[in-house]
Amino acid sequence: MRVALLYNARPVEAISNVPDDAFEEYDSLETVESIAGALRQLGVEVMAVEADGELPWRLREGGFDFAFNIAEGVGRRCREAIPVAVCELLGIPFTGSDALTLAITLDKFVARRVVSPDVPVARGLLVEREADESELRSLAFPVIVKPNDEGSSKGIRQNPVAHSAAAAIERCRWLRERYSCPVLVEEFLSGMEITVGVVGNYPNARVLGMMEIAPADSDEKEFVYSVEIKRDWQRRVRYHVPPRVEAKKIAELENLALKAYSLLGCRDVARIDFRLDSEGQPRFLECNPLPGLNPLSGDIVILSRERLPYEKLVQGILLDAAYRVGVSMI
Numbered sequence: 001m002r003v004a005l006l007y008n009a010r011p012v013e014a015i016s017n018v019p020d021d022a023f024e025e026y027d028s029l030e031t032v033e034s035i036a037g038a039l040r041q042l043g044v045e046v047m048a049v050e051a052d053g054e055l056p057w058r059l060r061e062g063g064f065d066f067a068f069n070i071a072e073g074v075g076r077r078c079r080e081a082i083p084v085a086v087c088e089l090l091g092i093p094f095t096g097s098d099a100l101t102l103a104i105t106l107d108k109f110v111a112r113r114v115v116s117p118d119v120p121v122a123r124g125l126l127v128e129r130e131a132d133e134s135e136l137r138s139l140a141f142p143v144i145v146k147p148n149d150e151g152s153s154k155g156i157r158q159n160p161v162a163h164s165a166a167a168a169i170e171r172c173r174w175l176r177e178r179y180s181c182p183v184l185v186e187e188f189l190s191g192m193e194i195t196v197g198v199v200g201n202y203p204n205a206r207v208l209g210m211m212e213i214a215p216a217d218s219d220e221k222e223f224v225y226s227v228e229i230k231r232d233w234q235r236r237v238r239y240h241v242p243p244r245v246e247a248k249k250i251a252e253l254e255n256l257a258l259k260a261y262s263l264l265g266c267r268d269v270a271r272i273d274f275r276l277d278s279e280g281q282p283r284f285l286e287c288n289p290l291p292g293l294n295p296l297s298g299d300i301v302i303l304s305r306e307r308l309p310y311e312k313l314v315q316g317i318l319l320d321a322a323y324r325v326g327v328s329m330i
């Protein structure tokens, strides 16, 4: 069994003329090597394959039986869909969600529309160009202003929270200039942040675990899991597994995560981000069908590590995918 590990590597050196978080979603070679190592323990042959413009040729000539996908792709809101679309074109089965799900989930506004009202979301609006002041005023402040089709907190830097329409307009402009993308303005959810790991497939999709993401400094107001905080997670974040909420809330979150997973058509694995509103009601922020798998800092790795060693998590994704498509791994 020859497995292509599809990835996009984060450049080691800073690149001029682009924001310093431009490649935040891409993976380090350490992550790629860790995944390859875990998969090799299954007795399969693994080759890392960069998902750039040469991907179709690399895949066609590589003689692969399966692809393990962590590639974030290149381009705008369809970028994550492209590497797996190429696999589909070439008839190579792959782990994780297909092109439609990867495209929907990268466009946060579309994902919100797919999951709600079954899974509640914060009130929000999409700003394609200039923000309209009267539309913005229909939201309750403060609001958070984030790129609509980015991940890994890209564009969510210091001060993403706006307390007035004027500040939100300014923030939308700043984001559009830097990231040239539509902007999502959402009412700020002041409650606890919880991320839920889901694995498997219908009818056996299951919650792997969930964790609360809290500021290390408990006095911190308007905590946001921003690029700066994620990069400095060991100092600035405290993860609580399970979240410090009552059992009823955990059950509710499990339910909502499975519902979102199913409505978005996720396969094999995903991590779904929620936040509680001021009344303690969970609201969906976004779904990550390509959750970061760094062995130390990947959120899904952290939330599951008490129950599942890293190698088993990674191997499980391939085994679930193989079972789904009816391919034997031995």
Ligand SMILES: Nc1ncnc2c1ncn2[C@@H]1O[C@H](COP(=O)(O)OP(=O)(O)O)[C@@H](O)[C@H]1O
Pocket (backbone or CB within 6 Å): 122, 144, 146, 150, 151, 152, 153, 154, 156, 186, 187, 188, 189, 190, 193, 223, 224, 225, 226, 273, 275, 285, 286
């Ligand atoms: N409506 C919101 N209210 C409060 N915090 C939010 C909201 N939306 C996003 N955030 C904060 O910003 C972080 C990143 O937003 P998210 O929508 O998960 O995008 P990303 O794809 O960049 O992870 C979240 O983990 C959370 O801390």
Ligand SMILES: [Mg+2]
Pocket (backbone or CB within 6 Å): 152, 153, 273, 285, 286
């Ligand atoms: Mg997120």
